[in-house]
Amino acid sequence: xxxQNVPENVVLVGKKPPTSYVLAVITQFSxxxxxxxxxxxxxxxxxxxxxxxxxxxxxxxxxxxxxxxxGTEERVLENGTKVNVSTISITLSK
Amino acid sequence: xxxQNVPENVVLVGKKPPTSYVLAVITQFSxxxxxxxxxxxxxxxxxxxxxxxxxxxxxxxxxxxxxxxxGTEERVLENGTKVNVSTISITLSK
Numbered sequence: 001x002x003x004q005n006v007p008e009n010v011v012l013v014g015k016k017p018p019t020s021y022v023l024a025v026i027t028q029f030s031x032x033x034x035x036x037x038x039x040x041x042x043x044x045x046x047x048x049x050x051x052x053x054x055x056x057x058x059x060x061x062x063x064x065x066x067x068x069x070x071g072t073e074e075r076v077l078e079n080g081t082k083v084n085v086s087t088i089s090i091t092l093s094k
Numbered sequence: 095x096x097x098q099n100v101p102e103n104v105v106l107v108g109k110k111p112p113t114s115y116v117l118a119v120i121t122q123f124s125x126x127x128x129x130x131x132x133x134x135x136x137x138x139x140x141x142x143x144x145x146x147x148x149x150x151x152x153x154x155x156x157x158x159x160x161x162x163x164x165g166t167e168e169r170v171l172e173n174g175t176k177v178n179v180s181t182i183s184i185t186l187s188k
């Protein structure tokens with residue numbers, strides 16, 4: 001269970017191409033989930049918005065943006081330096 | 095008046111470093127505006143979120159995220175190809 005720390009309706013947007021995450025979102029909805037949450041950090045925030053918009057365009061009227069939250073996470077680098085990283089959480093609903 | 099097409103409380107996030115836009119937002123609030131809207135497209139969406147988070151961390155309790163909207167703009171390239179570009183609009187309020 002590689003995703004045991006991530007709720008099943010959460011899609012973490014990382015380094016893969018946007019279409020990978022579009023497919024993940026569509027699969028979640030197809031499996032009957034009423035909501036899917038896209039989460040991303042730093043430079044991947046733009047990609048998460050792209051994924052949300054692609055999903056919405058493909059399923060016009062069926063899938064909507066329910067909520068968007070932004071925040072900050074403090075990360076500690078290997079040398080001990082603390083850096084702030086922005087986060088986004090986009091909830092899509094059927 | 096170089097900004098005559100942009101409402102005065104809108105800050106367009108582009109290629110400059112984040113601190114430029116942080117300063118622009120803080121200037122708007124200092125001039126008495128109750129709300130400032132950060133707008134960005136494509137790869138600059140991540141930077142707009144960074145700017146919003148930096149402003150909020152500097153003025154904890156004073157400035158909050160009021161609303162976030164995402165969307166898609168169709169742009170026509172020089173060769174006539176149409177491409178979709180994601181957009182974000184982050185409304186900060188005092």
